Amino acid sequence: MSPAPPPPSRARIRPWLVVGDLALAAAWVCAGALVKLLVYGPLGFGGRPEAEAVKVSLSIVYMFIFAWLEAATGGASYNPLTILAAAVASHGGPAVYLFTAFVRIPAQVIGAVLGVKLIQFTFPNVGKGGRLSVGAHHGALAEGLATFMVVMVSVALKKKEMKSFFMKTWITSIWKNTIHILSSDITGGIMNPASAFAWAYARGDHTTFDHLLVYWLAPLQATLLGVWVVTFLTKPKKIKEQ
Numbered sequence: 001m002s003p004a005p006p007p008p009s010r011a012r013i014r015p016w017l018v019v020g021d022l023a024l025a026a027a028w029v030c031a032g033a034l035v036k037l038l039v040y041g042p043l044g045f046g047g048r049p050e051a052e053a054v055k056v057s058l059s060i061v062y063m064f065i066f067a068w069l070e071a072a073t074g075g076a077s078y079n080p081l082t083i084l085a086a087a088v089a090s091h092g093g094p095a096v097y098l099f100t101a102f103v104r105i106p107a108q109v110i111g112a113v114l115g116v117k118l119i120q121f122t123f124p125n126v127g128k129g130g131r132l133s134v135g136a137h138h139g140a141l142a143e144g145l146a147t148f149m150v151v152m153v154s155v156a157l158k159k160k161e162m163k164s165f166f167m168k169t170w171i172t173s174i175w176k177n178t179i180h181i182l183s184s185d186i187t188g189g190i191m192n193p194a195s196a197f198a199w200a201y202a203r204g205d206h207t208t209f210d211h212l213l214v215y216w217l218a219p220l221q222a223t224l225l226g227v228w229v230v231t232f233l234t235k236p237k238k239i240k241e242q
Helices: 017-040 051-072 082-090 094-122 136-160 164-185 192-201 210-232
Strands: none
Touching: 017 051, 017 094, 051 136, 051 164, 082 094, 082 136, 082 192, 082 210, 094 192, 136 164, 136 210, 192 210
16 A cells, blocks of 8 residues: 555744744735825826726736745735635634734734724825725625635635746636736725724724624635635545555
């Protein structure tokens, strides 16, 4: 009989990632806001059809930068869904789950709130972030479906262990921007509970039922479902030898 495959590596608790999570979350909301200011301000594309193409192009550029920062910091992230998916997919155990849920995600939320306050203080006309334009249940379905599709692709690429940093980042960036555009008129296409909370906190509607359902409960459930589906579909078949 062939030897059993080695057990999958388990995630470890790395406290220094908390600082990286806070900093990247703050930088992420600032980067998104600055792109909009640049497109509709100095570049003068406001109201023109090519404005969306310019926004997507600039978004892809800073997505590459953030992907490099995530790799350079050893796993820090700006999105709670990213670290939640990684914790679940890695089978790190209760300690990793609790550290992710009660330490890293709150750090990302605090970082995003600080980032929004900073960008609003620096540029008062920056806007107030994405808003829900439909009913809560319709919005939860849209945000959940968008998150599910993004998480499936991200987890599948990670499980394939694609070695090319450029190709992996390129695929995820194009896919995320596509889903963002499709859902932007419904929920803002945020797919990031920390960023959504930060902008809602600035508006004063961060404790409403609609916000909690659409931007927290639905994406978190979609993330867990996406990880489970990819894990199930990529589960290796057992090879039996007589």
